Amino acid sequence: MTQAGKADPPANAASGTSTAMVPLGVGVAVLAISSAAPVIRLAAPLGPEVIACLRVSVSALVLALITHRATARALRLLASSRRDALWTILAGLCLAAHFGAWIASLSLTTVVRSVALVSTTPLFAGLFARALGDRAPLRLYVGTAVAIAGTLIMVEPGAASSEQAWLGDLLALSGAVTAALYLAIGRKVHAQLGDALPVEGYFVCVNMVAAVALWIFALTRGAELAPLGVTQTDYLAVLWLGLAPGIVGHGLLNWAVRRVPVHVVSLAALLEPAGAGLLAWGVLAEVPAAREILGAVLLIVGVSVGAWRRS
Template sequence: MHHRLDPLTLAAIGLAVVAVSSSAPLIAYAAAPALAIAFWRNFLAVGVLGPAALVSRRAELRDMITGDRRRELRYSALAGLALAAHFATWMPSAQLTSVATATALVATQPVWQGLLALAQGRRLPPTTWIGIGIAVTGAIIATGADVGSSGRALAGDLLALAGAVSIAVYTSLGERARTTLTTTAYTLVCYSVCAATMLVVCLVGGVQLGGYGHTTWLAILGIVLGAQLLGHSMFNYALHKVSATTVSMLVLLEVPGSALIAWLWLGQVPRAAAYPGLALLVAGVAVVVLGSARTLRRPAEPVV
């Protein structure tokens, strides 16, 4: 049973929406390679979370390596690889296409989550299929607006879609890892694997990891403190008072939020032809989320 919303919870939700909405504009603003930003984002987050986790969750972390939780360790590590794939695709997309389009396309995660569930043998409710159809139609319209404009923008659209697929895989793996693990232990392993993977990718690809101006470093710190730590922490806090479905719907506010910040700060205005597609895309994702919530609330049928 969720309680009535208090001013503190409302403030936390508002702060979380602003924090996650700032991510894509900061990526687009930072004068650094997107892959390098992805590395620093996770590496610095591990630096913040690591000491606390090693003190408070030492026994749990030891059990993941030498005890009965090696299965969870594997899933956590695989989730870290999937998260690295997400950052390696979505973060460059924010620098190739408009912030609004990149954010909207990566918000299709629930659609791909539903298709992954189908591949695992689960049945999808009719509303989920309707939402998937609406979202896919919107994505086609939105990306089609970039076909005639530039190959760079279209490449960004496709990378954003790949980022949505990989974050859906990451969520599925994390769900399995979190069956017995605490958030702290899981997050530390996942972010560590992600940071190590991005470091290898940057070194092999010759990506510059330093030598940036102070404004770029401030942008990277803003991403770490905002979207990486503050945003998701505030949403987790809000779960004490609001449902997970409501939080999922509130996360969709990142789409107009990022677009507004990019317009006011970076002067980015999406192409007019993309607006109908972006609207359909967000509407389709909303239908998928609400349809999934109704399925979870539906009482189980009696066994005969």
């Protein structure tokens, strides 16, 4: 007992220091992921399909280099199980659909509307879990109702609304749905394989599948990799998307959930629409309408209330 007591203070001190760094880490993560939407706009000479496939490719390749051992273990494990390999491929296709739809939405609707709508992913994830038999608390349905009210206010027909904007809103919502499916499938695969499947390796595998799918989609649509007017800055913007939001942002969020409850980090991540809106205002001079601000606030409140988690 005495020896254990002597060993405890350093461990506790290290744990306390690590936990104390969580607010800073989460803050940097939110700033990184909030930059995604405005930076996508800055890379506008490149088509949405090209931005999506380059963004995912950068994240996949860099992560594969950083976590090559975990990636190799994940590939070996998935290769030995055809069922889990097929589920992983499906998850990758859902991730590709998420990025493809959401990035395309940013060329059709405002940053605030697009980011707020795609942030409804937790609600769809909770509803999917309920459909699969998991228990869901009353707050899931209350939060969903509030989020729907916020959405209706935000996309109410007006001077800034058009058929094109509505299409962008629908694409953003479909991005939320496909992201929720991607998460649900990931949960299923990890439940089946347990700790034997490295999280980092699985993430790389899914991103690789998404990158291949997006490249096939872009090339079959005849997307131009070097369209007229594109500059080196546009490619640097895509590189930023793959490194900052894709690796730094989500990497820090994953680091944080190992030190504080998941729902705390999830609620902090809901600050992304506010961050993206402020950056769009400052960098792109895109001033959101009053109803868009009100609707986005209600939508995020609904998501935070309804964010489903086990007790």
